Amino acid sequence: MSQSTTASSYNYAYLDEQTKRMIRRALLKAVAIPGYQVPFAGREMPMPYGWGTGGVQVTATVIGPSDTLKVIDQGSDDTTNAVSIRQFFEKTADIDTTEKTKDATVIQTRHRIPEETLTEGQILVYQVPIPEPLRFLEPRETETRKMHALEEYGLMHVKLYEDISRHGHIATTYAYPVKVNGRYVMDPSPTPKFDNPKMDNCAALQLFGAGREKRIYAIPPYTKVQSLDFEDHPFEIQSWDQDCALCGSTDSFLDEVILDDKGNRMFVCSDSDYCQSRQDGSMPSSVEHTLSQASQMQSVNSEASK
Amino acid sequence: MDFQTNSLSTQDIGQTTLPGFDNPVFDATVIFRTILDAMSHPGTVIETPIKCESPSKLNSSAASVLLALADMDTTIWLSPETECSNVADYLRFHTGCSLTKNSNHCDFAVLNGTEGPDQIANLPIGTAENPDRSATLIIAVDHFNAEQKAVLSGPGIKTTSELSPSPLNSKLWGWMKDNRNYFPCGIDVIFASPTHICALPRSSEMDI
Ligand SMILES: [Zn+2]
Numbered sequence: 001m002s003q004s005t006t007a008s009s010y011n012y013a014y015l016d017e018q019t020k021r022m023i024r025r026a027l028l029k030a031v032a033i034p035g036y037q038v039p040f041a042g043r044e045m046p047m048p049y050g051w052g053t054g055g056v057q058v059t060a061t062v063i064g065p066s067d068t069l070k071v072i073d074q075g076s077d078d079t080t081n082a083v084s085i086r087q088f089f090e091k092t093a094d095i096d097t098t099e100k101t102k103d104a105t106v107i108q109t110r111h112r113i114p115e116e117t118l119t120e121g122q123i124l125v126y127q128v129p130i131p132e133p134l135r136f137l138e139p140r141e142t143e144t145r146k147m148h149a150l151e152e153y154g155l156m157h158v159k160l161y162e163d164i165s166r167h168g169h170i171a172t173t174y175a176y177p178v179k180v181n182g183r184y185v186m187d188p189s190p191t192p193k194f195d196n197p198k199m200d201n202c203a204a205l206q207l208f209g210a211g212r213e214k215r216i217y218a219i220p221p222y223t224k225v226q227s228l229d230f231e232d233h234p235f236e237i238q239s240w241d242q243d244c245a246l247c248g249s250t251d252s253f254l255d256e257v258i259l260d261d262k263g264n265r266m267f268v269c270s271d272s273d274y275c276q277s278r279q280d281g282s283m284p285s286s287v288e289h290t291l292s293q294a295s296q297m298q299s300v301n302s303e304a305s306k
Numbered sequence: 307m308d309f310q311t312n313s314l315s316t317q318d319i320g321q322t323t324l325p326g327f328d329n330p331v332f333d334a335t336v337i338f339r340t341i342l343d344a345m346s347h348p349g350t351v352i353e354t355p356i357k358c359e360s361p362s363k364l365n366s367s368a369a370s371v372l373l374a375l376a377d378m379d380t381t382i383w384l385s386p387e388t389e390c391s392n393v394a395d396y397l398r399f400h401t402g403c404s405l406t407k408n409s410n411h412c413d414f415a416v417l418n419g420t421e422g423p424d425q426i427a428n429l430p431i432g433t434a435e436n437p438d439r440s441a442t443l444i445i446a447v448d449h450f451n452a453e454q455k456a457v458l459s460g461p462g463i464k465t466t467s468e469l470s471p472s473p474l475n476s477k478l479w480g481w482m483k484d485n486r487n488y489f490p491c492g493i494d495v496i497f498a499s500p501t502h503i504c505a506l507p508r509s510s511e512m513d514i
Contacts, residue, residue: 012331021377022336025413028375029438032494032507034461037439062342064335143445149434180507181461183490203464205346220346220462220509 013060013093023061023216028206030218036148037131037181041213047088051081052110052127053211059125062207063089068096070104075112075253075270082110099273113195115252115274118204120221126189131217132211133177133187137299153185156228164233174236179226180219193227194237194253200225205250226255242267247278324359326373326400333358337374341496342474344505349458349467351450351504360396361392366445367498368416375442376414383412387427388446412441419447419474423481426446429493437490440508444496445478447471450504454479457513458506469506471497483512 011017019041026040045053063069069089073082077099085108086097098104101114110127118124134144137155147153158176163171170176176193180186188196189208199206199219206219219225229235240254245266252274254267269275327333336355344352360369376382381404382397384390394405395418406412410428417426432440452472456479459466485492485508492508506512 012335017331017334018377018379019332020338021375022379024342025375025380025439025442026340028345028442028494029440031342031462032509033437033490034509036437062339064332100482113472145435205342222464223461 010092013063013089014044014045015057015060016156019057020061023057026216027058027061027218030207030216031205033184034219034223035178035184035206035217036187037210037215037217040214040216042211045211047084050110050129052085052209054209054213054215055108055110055127055211056085056209057211058207058209058216059085059106060087060093062123062125063093063095063106065094066105067105068098070098070101070107070114070297071109072107072112072114072271072273073110075114075255075274076272078272100277101273109239111190111192112253112270113191113198115249115269115271116277118198118201118202122204124202124204126191126206127207128187128189128208128210128215129212130175131187131208131213131215133175133185138150144263148184150182153179153228156185160228161230164230170229170233170235177228178233180229181223185228186217186219192238192253193235196225196227196235221303240267243270244275244278247275251277308433317432324361324396326358326396327370330373331372334374338476340503341371341374341505344496344503345494346462346506347467348460348462348506348510349469349504351502353502354498361390361396363388363390363418363446364393364396364416365446365500365502367503368444370398371444371496371498371503372403372414372416374402376401376403377394378404380404380413381406381411383407383409383415383429383441385415385417385421387418387421388416394473415441415443417443417445419445419471419478422475422477426481426493427486431488431491433491437492440491442496443493444498445471445474447497447499448473449499450497450502454514456482456511460510460512462507463510464482469497469504469512471499471504479514482506483514486510 007194026038030038045056071082071086073079086177101116106123110126132144138144158168173193175187175190178188201222203221208217225289243250246268252269255270256264256265330372333356354367356369357366360366383406410411415429429441450470452470455470457466460470489508494508495506
């Protein structure tokens, strides 16, 4: 056998082949049953759980030498978490990396979906801390499994409706529950609800990995993803009174940045690649087109909220 | 960089068993990505990027799929038409899988397209709470240009797509249509011609 046994050697993309096969079988089941959480026997990764070990395991399982990887954390390619994961795969999987959404074949993300429309053939891998959308209603796994089996999602609607009676609107802004292909209620991971519409009918394959709870789920391309809502209180995305202070975008997700101790602040795009591309004037026209549609939708929503 | 590849040479294998993947790590990855692509785009016929020598009753694509996904943790059932010592030895040697005569206890099942649905009536379809505990069925066919076509829609399909594996036992069409009625339980099918694969996950709606 031509097996290398030097102390510094490790398997391609860190995971051993048996673990990859097990995760691969789970991923195929996840794709075939959109929104259903497939249990898998996760492995310890050389990083703490909060760093997205579930997403890292999924990425390590799908990635090959011809892939180009982008890693974002809260929309940014430059945070410690994103940089560490990118370097981990540069080192263990010998792959190219990029900060450009359109150049990536695999994008691992924590808490955001890129503003630029994802395309056919791309894979978006989400790092998921808590995969079970019903967990806060029912702590027992045996019970939540039954609820999913019976499509018993009434309690979830009650929870959202309590928001309305307390706040006058649905106050849930992150991890806003969705229903996938009219069947499974799914936690979209702690992305802002602003990103929920991007999951619907998306051309890219969306894979979700939860490391601590050892669950994998998926949304195939072109799959219906509905945010739960009520006829008299339809789903709405966040909107801002300001434009991005750096690129002038009127329709991207904005982060508030504190400028000084006198309370001065500004709002900038959370998606750093998107913002930079707009400042460089290199945003493709197809994106502008999609965004103008999104902005129409958003203005309808913000009017509705008034 | 020093990756372990666990590559086996023909000398390691000896004269009795055909070689498997040239490079088990990278070949398995590229085959998996092809299967993932197929499962994410039901009805789309995708070229199998690697040829591997396989026993006569198991074509190259079907063999590649099993080499990429099966191992000592999985059990394979072979239909009467595909069951023979060559196939069994090949799969055991390259994957470490166990083979079973019980079609109701397997992770993967292999059928020839000419065989009828009676053979696969007892494959596990999962349970309401654990629909993933189901078998994946690999159906060996010759090509994807059959006269008879099914129109597919559902997750992974932008508008509609067509499914036309050949040869296919005419009774299998009805079996596939029924399979959708058990959702979220059910069988996921991977059709494998010598050069291409095409998937039919349980989520696809089918019009014949
Ligand atoms: Zn900006």
